[in-house]
Amino acid sequence: MNTPPLDSKPYDIGTAGSPWSDAEKSQWLARQKKHRLHAQDVLPRIDALRDRFDVIEYGQLDYLEIANAATLGGHYPLLAVRSRSASQLPLVIVTGGVHGYETSGVLGALTFLETEAQFYADHFQLLVIPCVSPWGYETINRWNPNAIDPNRSFGAKGVAAEAQLLKKFVTGLGIEPLAHIDLHETTDTDNSEFRPALAARDGVTNKNWNIPDGFYLVDCSARPQPDFQRAILDSVAQVTHIADADADGKLIGTPLSQPGTIEYPTQKIGLCTGMTKAPYTSTTEVYPDSPKATPAQCTQAQVAAITGGLNYLRNLRSQAR
Template sequence: MTQQTIYHIGTPGTPWGATEKAQWLAEQTKKRSYFDDVVSKIETFKSDFDVDQYGELAYDSGTYPLFVVRTKNWDDSKPTVLVTGGVHGYETSGVHGALRFIETKAKDYQPHFNVVVAPCLSPWGYETINRWNPAAIDPNRSFVADSPAGECAHIMNYVAGLGVDILAHIDLHETTDTDNSEFRPAKAAMDGKVNTNWNIPDGFYLVGNSEKPYPEFQKAVLDSVEEVTHIADADDENKLIGEDIAQRGVILLPTAKMGLCISFSKAEYATTTEVYPDSPKATPEQCIQAQVAAVTGGLDFLK
């Protein structure tokens, strides 16, 4: 595949400084509304769930309140499960899959778990269809102590404040064609490097924690998803996005070392979903349903 490797901002081989990051930020525009699409939906959940504001993000373009939705009648004797979406705001089905899970399935699991759902960790990214936050920081590499990203720090503090162990954490993502047309070239330019990985798997796959792989848990998630959409095949080198296949549809990464979202909760069972909405074999609605199926498949396994 031939790709454009020279991004229009910066000098090839030289990492971005403040000037280049400011130029990038100045080019970003609002394309949809977090308040219309997400906050208004969360408001409708208040009769059936507890809704907590766990912080807010104040940027030059506006202020964004951050919300989690929890099942009612919290019971410390039950295990707690966490679902996160919109860590990368541009990944639409992650946000709407989390909302759909709350709307249609979350109450079914209340007898078994305390369920905590954070539907959109990166509202500015949602509105501007961006992977990064306004400081050009990737939230899904920033779940670390003293995180430089408010998107990460706020949810980390909230979950720590619950004072419970997290049994399972499912983080909802997607991979889109804009990864190649925009975000991979932009990251390479910012880092002063040349991108060499252009692989986008056609289908759904999972990223698990290499320290706690739990292959049967991952399989349960994929079995549920496969009722909705197809699972991504490995490439000719038996890899997905340049990583070795651990089992069908699953790659494993050192998630804590990389600062990935599923690491901060220290959940025993953890996985990151990746669905491909640009596939000719899937629709945006199927991708939302696949995210819901991933959550229910994992929770059904753990009931």
């Protein structure tokens, strides 16, 4: 028997069954607030890496003309950090803050750069984008100001500038990456705010699911790499607990492909890890609202996910030689 869907309060913008018009999107935007500053939290930490890494501005986001721009607007440099590695080494991409509200993704990418990246720069070319969605970081949001989810916007039809500028930059490097690890969280606010808002925006009925207590991964169903996921999970398990499946053997409504892992068609649905043909991809999902995990542990779990994946790839390459 399937678990009945959890109750979800209808979202209080729009009319049930009708997708939002521009007026309703503006109503949503008017409710947002800046809670923190990208220029204060993220940019100084990237600046401090310039002695060891190349920092590349791959674009800018201009949100100075949006409604309530005095409090909600902003102009953001989009920054990537690249190791000064030999050009014949395989490229590994790490992204954080594609969903800006998922704090440990941003902090995990920065902490990895500050503490671990130097130990891998002789094995891989590392390209780390710590905060793909700075406006979402500041307003603790899943969407950009146009009520668009960047992490459904990496496909050919995607319109979120956060996604398309990054994709253009990565494609323009002309290197097919070996791997891409994208750092995310699954939070209680997914059920209380973001999923009800999504259903309201699209004029459909929301069915919430159980938010898993613990860490899990999303692999790509079109190019699954179960051993790569296993290596990441084994590394993260030393820092925080891995989520168990729910009573139906699922995580967020999807059957497990192995413990702690589900698969999505990442390219088809425009996820960040679907932007290249990298043979090894993984999306991390940390649970920051767990009574069993501190914010510091969540950040360390993201770092452990990256190093677990890199150690696996390094071993694979040394065996092949």
